[in-house]
Amino acid sequence: MVRTLGILGGGQLGRMTALAAARLGLPTHIFCQHGHEPAAQVTPHVTLGSFDDEKKLAEFAAAVDVITLEWENVPLQALALLATHKPVYPAPSVLAITQDRVAEKTFAQTHGMGTAPFAACHTLDDVHKALAALGTPAILKTNRMGYDGKGQVVIQNIHEAEKAWNAIAQQSAILEGLVDFACEISVIIARDGAGKVACYPPVHNRHTGGILCETLAPAMLSAGLEAEARQMAETLAHALNLHGLLAVEMFVLKQPAPDGKNIVMNEMAPRPHNSGHWTMDAAATSQFEQLVRAVCGLPLGSTQLLHKARMINVLGDDARTAGQYLSNPQARLHLYGKDEIKPGRKMGHVTFLEET
Numbered sequence: 001m002v003r004t005l006g007i008l009g010g011g012q013l014g015r016m017t018a019l020a021a022a023r024l025g026l027p028t029h030i031f032c033q034h035g036h037e038p039a040a041q042v043t044p045h046v047t048l049g050s051f052d053d054e055k056k057l058a059e060f061a062a063a064v065d066v067i068t069l070e071w072e073n074v075p076l077q078a079l080a081l082l083a084t085h086k087p088v089y090p091a092p093s094v095l096a097i098t099q100d101r102v103a104e105k106t107f108a109q110t111h112g113m114g115t116a117p118f119a120a121c122h123t124l125d126d127v128h129k130a131l132a133a134l135g136t137p138a139i140l141k142t143n144r145m146g147y148d149g150k151g152q153v154v155i156q157n158i159h160e161a162e163k164a165w166n167a168i169a170q171q172s173a174i175l176e177g178l179v180d181f182a183c184e185i186s187v188i189i190a191r192d193g194a195g196k197v198a199c200y201p202p203v204h205n206r207h208t209g210g211i212l213c214e215t216l217a218p219a220m221l222s223a224g225l226e227a228e229a230r231q232m233a234e235t236l237a238h239a240l241n242l243h244g245l246l247a248v249e250m251f252v253l254k255q256p257a258p259d260g261k262n263i264v265m266n267e268m269a270p271r272p273h274n275s276g277h278w279t280m281d282a283a284a285t286s287q288f289e290q291l292v293r294a295v296c297g298l299p300l301g302s303t304q305l306l307h308k309a310r311m312i313n314v315l316g317d318d319a320r321t322a323g324q325y326l327s328n329p330q331a332r333l334h335l336y337g338k339d340e341i342k343p344g345r346k347m348g349h350v351t352f353l354e355e356t
């Protein structure tokens with residue numbers, strides 16, 4: 001039986017997972033760098049350390065029964081070490097794929113899905129060759145560690161190649177052709193230790209400047225598109241042998257691809273996802289509780305949508321005026337307790353409920 005759930009990472013996703021675990025009577029123990037991080041504020045059990053500190057990692061592992069994560073870039077070495085002490089869900093093998101954009105898209109293609117056309121680039125010469133093959137406009141992204149549109153540059157014409165390569169600090173990269181999508185959607189799916197899955201309805205996401213700004217739940221898709229999206233998430237979860245939660249970002253194409261498919265995979269995150277925050281207020285089980293259930297051997301909860309919902313992020317300075325939402329009876333305000341406001345930083349979110 002799981003008595004204490006260990007969570008790697010101290011951000012808002014860890015905070016909301018810890019709060020969901022607490023509701024089920026389960027204590028959580030956070031591994032993060034600083035005691036003031038959002039997740040460390042909501043549980044008394046915290047190990048402060050960095051992911052290369054083997055002693056601290058072992059201390060943390062000794063204090064918990066099972067380990068999950070809220071940050072998908074935990075170094076594989078740290079995960080491998082932790083896995084020698086306690087079960088780590090999702091497994092390090094899942095993270096090895098999802099931390100690497102080239103590996104992730106290759107994996108999706110191997111399992112029958114479309115992606116943006118792409119090429120791996122390790123040198124400026126590779127970028128030139130990839131541009132010749134894929135054409136412009138294209139996007140150059142660091143292969144690892146990117147998030148919220150960081151570490152990516154749009155290349156409008158071949159003369160911008162060198163500037164773009166320098167802008168991403170000449171790191172190993174992926175060059176992607178631009179997908180002319182009708183809309184962006186995502187699907188969150190949980191899979192338990194026995195291989196049983198529970199999938200949330202697809203939602204519609206809007207990004208500005210690479211950062212998610214709004215999620216509409218459910219996405220208003222045709223039955224055919226909805227089935228295609230759910231099937232992709234399910235195929236990926238099984239193929240990864242996932243134990244935990246997986247968010248799959250997808251592009252709905254304007255025109256079907258030559259293979260007849262209407263949706264391509266953009267990226268995967270094996271953890272709770274910003275586009276699933278609406279589930280806290282508008283689904284039978286929140287994505288955070290679902291993760292806790294999946295990794296602690298509890299039955300998966302219902303993923304039924306109870307209300308139509310619209311979620312917006314509270315970014316940067318908007319946090320100063322977020323109190324306005326408290327007087328709106330349709331609004332549910334969540335603030336993450338971050339110590340410092342920075343432009344574009346995710347400070348909280350608001351879910352607006354509508355009757356279905």
Ligand SMILES: Nc1ncnc2c1ncn2[C@@H]1O[C@H](COP(=O)(O)OP(=O)(O)O)[C@@H](O)[C@H]1O
Pocket residue numbers: 116139146147148149150176177178179180184207210249266267
């Ligand atoms: N190949 C592409 N074609 C069209 N739009 C893209 C492409 N890649 C990224 N984008 C846009 O940029 C956003 C962020 O890119 P993404 O690959 O999801 O990286 P991140 O890890 O920063 O979320 C996407 O949600 C989408 O709006």
Ligand SMILES: [Mg+2]
Pocket residue numbers: 148249267
């Ligand atoms: Mg993304």
